[in-house]
Amino acid sequence: MASPLRLRSALALVTGAGSGIGRAVSVRLAKEGATVAACDLDRAAACETVWLLGGQGSEKVAPGGAHTAFQADVSEAGAVRRLLEQVQACFSRPPSVVVSCAGLTRDEFLLRMSEDDWDRVIAVNLKGIFLVTQAAAQALVSSGCRGSIINISSIVGKVGNVGQTNYAASKAGVIGLTQTAARELGRHGIRCNSVLPGFITTPMTQKVPQKVLDKVIGMIPMGHLGDPEDVADAVTFLASEDSGYITGASVEVTGGLYM
Numbered sequence: 334m335a336s337p338l339r340l341r342s343a344l345a346l347v348t349g350a351g352s353g354i355g356r357a358v359s360v361r362l363a364k365e366g367a368t369v370a371a372c373d374l375d376r377a378a379a380c381e382t383v384w385l386l387g388g389q390g391s392e393k394v395a396p397g398g399a400h401t402a403f404q405a406d407v408s409e410a411g412a413v414r415r416l417l418e419q420v421q422a423c424f425s426r427p428p429s430v431v432v433s434c435a436g437l438t439r440d441e442f443l444l445r446m447s448e449d450d451w452d453r454v455i456a457v458n459l460k461g462i463f464l465v466t467q468a469a470a471q472a473l474v475s476s477g478c479r480g481s482i483i484n485i486s487s488i489v490g491k492v493g494n495v496g497q498t499n500y501a502a503s504k505a506g507v508i509g510l511t512q513t514a515a516r517e518l519g520r521h522g523i524r525c526n527s528v529l530p531g532f533i534t535t536p537m538t539q540k541v542p543q544k545v546l547d548k549v550i551g552m553i554p555m556g557h558l559g560d561p562e563d564v565a566d567a568v569t570f571l572a573s574e575d576s577g578y579i580t581g582a583s584v585e586v587t588g589g590l591y592m
C-alpha cells in the first residue's frame with residue numbers, strides 16, 4: 334500500500350503548472366508532501382497554482398519549504414538555464430522530481446500547415462522538454478542526487494491524429510528522447526518516463542470541434558473523457574519510489590483509447 338506523504342522530501346519542478354494537467358500534477362504532488370516549483374509561461378497562472386497549493390498568501394507550507402512560482406518560456410535555452418538556477422538558489426538543492434507539462438497545439442491539415450505552426454509546436458513541445466530534461470539532469474548529476482523525470486507526451490505520439498502532423502511529431506519525439514535519457518541517466522539513479530494521456534478535459538481540448546469530440550468519446554472503451562487528475566495520479570506514481578524500478582516506460586492514461 335502506498336505510504337502517506339510518499340514525496341515528503343521531494344522538491345518537484347512542474348512546467349506548464351498554470352493550467353490543466355500541470356496544475357493538477359502540482360496539486361497532487363503537494364498533497365503527497367512535495368514542495369512544488371510551479372513554472373509557466375504565464376506567471377499569473379503559475380502564481381494562481383501556488384496559491385491553490387497553499388504557497389504565498391496562505392499558511393499551509395510543505396515540509397520542504399514554501400511552494401513557489403517561476404516564469405519561463407521552456408523553448409528558450411537561456412530561460413531554462415535561468416529557471417534551474419533560480420530554483421536551486423531558492424531551495425538550495427536541485428529538483429528531484431521534474432514534470433514537463435508545458436505544451437501547445439497549432440492544429441491544421443498537412444496540406445495547409447504553415448512553417449511557423451510547425452516550428453512553434455516543435456520548439457515548445459519537443460525542444461522545451463529537451464532543454465528542461467538536460468538542465469535538470471545536469472543539476473542532479475553534478476550534485477550526486479537521484480531523481481525522477483516525467484515527460485508528458487500524448488497518445489497522438491503513438492498513433493498520430495488528423496490535423497496534427499506538428500503535434501504528433503513533437504509527442505513521438507518526446508517518447509524517443511525520454512527513452513534515450515533513461516538509458517543514459519539510469520547509472521546516475523535518475524529515472525525517466527513518459528506519460529501518454531488520451532483526451533483529457535482541459536483548455537487545450539476545448540478548441541477541438543464538437544463533431545470530432547462527439548466521435549472520439551464513442552471510441553473510448555471507458556466511454557468518457559479523462560480528467561487532469563487521472564494523469565496526475567499516474568505522474569505521482571512515477572515520481573515516487575513506488576515506481577523505483579521503472580524507467581524508459583510509456584504509461585498510457587487514455588481510458589483505453591488506441592490501446
Ligand SMILES: CCCCCCCCCCCCCC(=O)CC(=O)SCCNC(=O)CCNC(=O)[C@H](O)C(C)(C)COP(=O)(O)OP(=O)(O)OC[C@H]1O[C@@H](n2cnc3c(N)ncnc32)[C@H](O)[C@@H]1OP(=O)(O)O
Nearest residue numbers: 438440441442487489495496531532537538542545548549
Ligand atoms: C472519426 C473521428 C475520430 C476522431 C479521433 C480523434 C482522436 C484524437 C485523440 C487525441 C487524444 C490526445 C489529444 C491531445 O494530445 C491534446 C490535443 O492535441 S487536443 C487537440 C486535438 N486536435 C484534433 O483532434 C484536431 C481537430 N481538428 C481541427 O482542429 C480542425 O478540424 C482543423 C484545424 C484540423 C481543420 O479545421 P477546418 O478546416 O475547419 O476543417 P473541419 O474542422 O471542418 O474538419 C474537416 C473534416 O475533417 C474532420 N476532422 C477534423 N479533425 C479530425 C480528427 N482529429 N480526426 C478525425 N477527423 C477529423 C472533420 O470531422 C471534418 O469531417 P467532415 O466529414 O468533413 O465533417
Ligand SMILES: NC(=O)C1=CN([C@@H]2O[C@H](COP(=O)(O)OP(=O)(O)OC[C@H]3O[C@@H](n4cnc5c(N)ncnc54)[C@H](O)[C@@H]3O)[C@@H](O)[C@H]2O)C=CC1
Nearest residue numbers: 349351352353354374406407435436487530532533535537
Ligand atoms: N488535454 C489533453 O487532452 C492532453 C494533453 N496532453 C499534453 O499535456 C500537457 C498539458 O496540456 P493541458 O494541461 O491539456 O494544456 P493547457 O493548455 O491547459 O496547459 C498548458 C500549459 O502550458 C503552458 N505553456 C505553453 N507554452 C509554454 C512555454 N513555451 N513555456 C512554459 N509554459 C508553457 C501554458 O501557459 C499552459 O499553462 C501538454 O504537453 C499537452 O500536449 C497530452 C495528451 C492529452
